[in-house]
Amino acid sequence: MIVAEQKPIDEILRTLDGFKNVLIAACGTCVTVCMAGGEKEALKLAALLQMRDADMKVSVVTPKRQCDMEFVEEILADAAEHDVVLSLGCGAGVQFMSGAIDNKLILPGLNTKFMGVTQDIGVWAEMCQGCGDCVLEQTGGVCPVTRCSKSNFNGPCGGSSDGKCEIDTEVDCGWQLIYDRLEALDQLQRLYQISEPKDWTTSRDGGPRKVHKKEMIL
């Protein structure tokens, strides 16, 4: 899931300065699940905007996804009736809406954070950086790129203590997790091999990426 977080209220309000007619577009998928941009969050913002300025016209729409044309089409008519769209989608949603809705500014209401998982109610954790070349088979299913603060491939740095990362005792040492898991799986021998420098071309370092699924393309 893509995990996002709502921008600070004052920042959202500043970007909306001068607009009298606002459409808030929630998104019904990832950002709903991570409680950043679902209908509930949109309603909160709408209520707040109207409290500040009773004359403001604020509407809320919730397409199932902001990243597919068919869903965005459903809200085109609503968008046409407003001066500006505040998108509570992830960065991809904001950009897709910008491409789909002509002559209308699409403002981002969220900061898109990472690909992650739900850890607890209201807590999400980063799990994947989309590096494009997965090494999880080597590391017992714990990602060294994402979960080691230094993206070390050959074990922890010397700053790991009590299973925690040197940058913050709240952060688990990714390599401790890898070690624990491999030990439990009796696969520690995997760690003796020196891991070669990673090929980052498959990552964002190789420029904006696309995925082509050949058999689906005519």
Next chain:
Amino acid sequence: MTIALVGSTPVNVILEKEFAAAQMETITVKSNELQRVSGHIGDFRLQTLDGERRAGVIVVTEPPEAKLPGIGHALLDSDPVSHPHTKPVVLLMDYEQESRQFMTPVALELALFLARRRRTVFFLKRSVKTAGTDQERLYQEARGAGVVFVDYDQVQIAETDQGFAHVSAQDESQSLEIGPCSLIVAETIHPGKTGALADCLKLRRDRWGFIDEYKHYLYPVMTSRRGVYAIDTLRACCEPEYLEEAIAAVIGDSAEQLTADANLLYVELDKEKCAFCYTCYRACPHAALTPNQAEAVMEPWEEACFGCGICVSMCPANALQLTLEKPAQGASQSVQIFCCENSGDTAISRLQEDLAHEGLTVSQVSVTCGGEITVERLLQALRQYEKVIAAVCMDDACQHFDGNRRACAQTERAVSMLEAAGLEPGRIRFVQLSQGMPRLLHEEIREALL
């Protein structure tokens, strides 16, 4: 109707007989074979290793684990009854952990038995637990028979060269040294297998990890989930009265639940909106929502729902609604007050005369639980009212476990949103109280109005 007994203990035999007498059929599921439970009272589906079993009611009979405190087995091998010894016998209660109430009569009976056989008996305890009719009598008799009761603050146990125990107990002023022939220690109780079982059955656990006896009702055997009962079979072995009461409560309560008129207040789901995110499933204190994998939506069970609204406020997709809209009472345009019906609601009803006398009016909205209060509700209310007050239960008093804390978090967020928007944050007020603290609410209302 079928009752599933989860856990197999000797007490099951009694339960089977008693339930059969009440025309209830029983099935037994071993607790380690239970994998998942869905459904609701009247229609539970228990996923076991042998496939699906169905039952109308579930009774957990798996006992908590009783183990001896770690003082070494060598100290316990002398038989206090037959061993003709001049040394005393020590009954040690509350060692490592406060002993359970039900252990006291067992220990008292043993003490009495030994004392009547002319043995010197020391009964070491931290606090007495004699406040039951029979226990009271036993206590009196034991005292009469010469049992020495000692209230200790600290106790040490050492092993002597001969392999016997040496007990030293201290209270605030003196210490007592005993070299007993036998040391009988009350066991400490741990959740044991009931912990995993509680998680599997989605039952709330208390701060010690035991299945929470749902304190709202304070009747034995109730859990946070309707139709699921927990009988402490360990206690039942020592306290026949408890077992009797527990059986009666299961039969009586389940019969009432199953024949009750329709639940008036429950949640409904808008399938179109549901993001199938499991937030409600995780947050519901009563396990009233079950995932419908086929349709990829969550399904609320009317039969299991308490209408507390916690899921409604937590649902990020705005897909859950309570069936019953509770209209605001009172005509005030300046203050709206959200009252939890377990605290604020009753407190304000005790204030009506005072408020009328002072000419103060508020618009009052009753909520089943503070957990129902959300940021958007508070902000919506502020469009019409000058001030909004949330009046919910004290810490640890929520009858739905954490609705009051959720209300507090929602209020804090609403206040911070007002602040960030340059609006007056003091327009939202929050008070935690019990129904017995009307004055507190009175002050809050006066401050909001004046």
Next chain:
Amino acid sequence: MMNAAPDQKSRLERLLEAGHFTVSAEVGPPMSASADFVRKKARSLVGIADAANVTDNQTAMVRMSSVAASVLCQQEGLEPVLQMTCRDRNRIAIQSDLLGAHALGLRNLLCLSGDHQAFGNHPQSKNVYDIDSIQLIKGIRELQEDSRFISGSNCKNPPRFFLGAAANPFADPEQLQYIRLHKKIEAGARFIQTQCIYDVERFARWMEYVRRHGLDKKTHILAGLLVNKSVKSLEMTKQVAGMHVPDELVERMKKASDPQEEGVRIALDTIKGLQSIPGISGVHIMAVGWESIVPTIVEEAGFLPRPSLSEVEEANA
């Protein structure tokens, strides 16, 4: 000026190979462009330390480039150990800087992953960590031995460094740290500088492992040492992740009437303890913020005078 010839081994390498117990120290480059600062520090260590580590933006604070500061040390007659971290440079920049460093006459290289920028004065910066320290050691060894860059492309005149790495005998998981030590040596680390040692007993257990696996024969273990000036500095050291300071030491420091003197005494006691452990090739003295004490410690530990290279050569001949 003491520029080494392209094929000449460093002083540190020759001393260690000859079996001398080496003494190395540290020169932290300034958070300024002052060459005098570096020169002054370097001069104070000439004849005292066989070599000195020149740190690379230590604790992620912006400081003078370690290559530049190393060259300044060299010019003053103190042999530098160039430190290179993976935090700030990708594999292109690291290799480029190392080619330049070799061209300027630097011969010792300590490869590190580097402190995370969260600790420094630019916590907002983007970290690189393109490769990790083991990949760096292996990459440079292959560059030297096989004349191939990390990418595999050819290098005509490769550099030749005396390669080193760091190890922390006190970090956990213990087993994984051992695996890492093996990997570092296998990757090409010819000397290992350890994390600061306060707990000699625990370090001795680590060394036992090292000896049991013959690692002390495959590489040179240089035991790290930190000198503390006050209770506060010792307590701060204790807070640093990966550091292990026994509580008794803090108590000892607290009770001392003169903490500075006690700090020196603790360091000397530690050295004495270290000398009794077989398999150690030298000590590496770090005296962060109290560099002036190094000569005293070296002298009182009985390490003076340091051997001259000609003596070493003669002995070898």
Next chain:
Amino acid sequence: MAVLIVGGGLAGCSTAFELVSRGQNVVLVESASTIGGKVRRYGCKAADRCLNCGLCLVGDLWNQVESHPQIQLRTETELLDVMGAPGSFSAVVRHADSLDIFDGISHIVVASGFVESSRAAVGAVEYSHQAPGIITGLELEQLMSERRRAALWDGEPPKSVAFLQCFGSRSLRDRAQYCSRVCCSYASRAARVLKHYYPDTRVVFLHMEQQQVEPGSYWQSLEADGIEFVRSRPVTVRVGPPHTVLYERSVDSTIVEESFDMVVFSEGMYPNPDGERLAEVCRLSFSDEGFLKAVRDSSETGVSVVGCAGGPKRIEEVVAEALQTARGICGGVR
């Protein structure tokens, strides 16, 4: 048909409400002018958090009972006699000077409650002084029910408060050898409330023994809050102010004399003197402690005893008992 309930306190009202919820008709007779009994005057014992005193279980019971159409409520009324057999009793009641007969009574529930030891005890001289600063547990309850955000009462708080436990319990002189069970529970909670509002006030708990109140380290947590516990036997109180408490300290058997600004008598529970008459009318017997006891199973005799008429009980126990009794009468349970 109707169920007759004698006593409109917590036990009577709870049973009445449970019965009408199950479709029964109820006649409720209460000798006082209002229902609610003693619980109505109790205060919530939450300090900074809920302390599980059980009072919340009472909720809005009084209004619900007063306004329920299936409950015939007779206040200032006494049960004089019962005639007939189980299933069809006739009850004779008296209101002022008039007599009334209720026919078709299927079942009788006796919920006549208890009296506080201060009222029953002979020779409780200290208390009868009504001096300022000498209060009973019940009076402290009332203070708590009137509390405001910052204080329990107007004016200066006392610098020291002594709780005299086991007042009237475990005492041969006061005719009660038994432990009243509830005093440790309510008084220790009240002590915490006091300490919460007035952290500088010295709070001393003089007790003969401590009952288990809650699982976990309950008493230790109170000590940690700064409440002092002294195992002792109260001897006498010399009325001040300040009031002097003389007590025999158990650890060294010495008599200690200490002054306190406030003394709280934690009253025990005594059988209601009305019990003797009711036992005769309803054919009940007595327990060893002098509380009412059913002679045989209520399904045979048609008479149940609920609440503290049968012995000291906590609020939640009374509520639970009321529920079980109602279920039994309605035939849900054996």
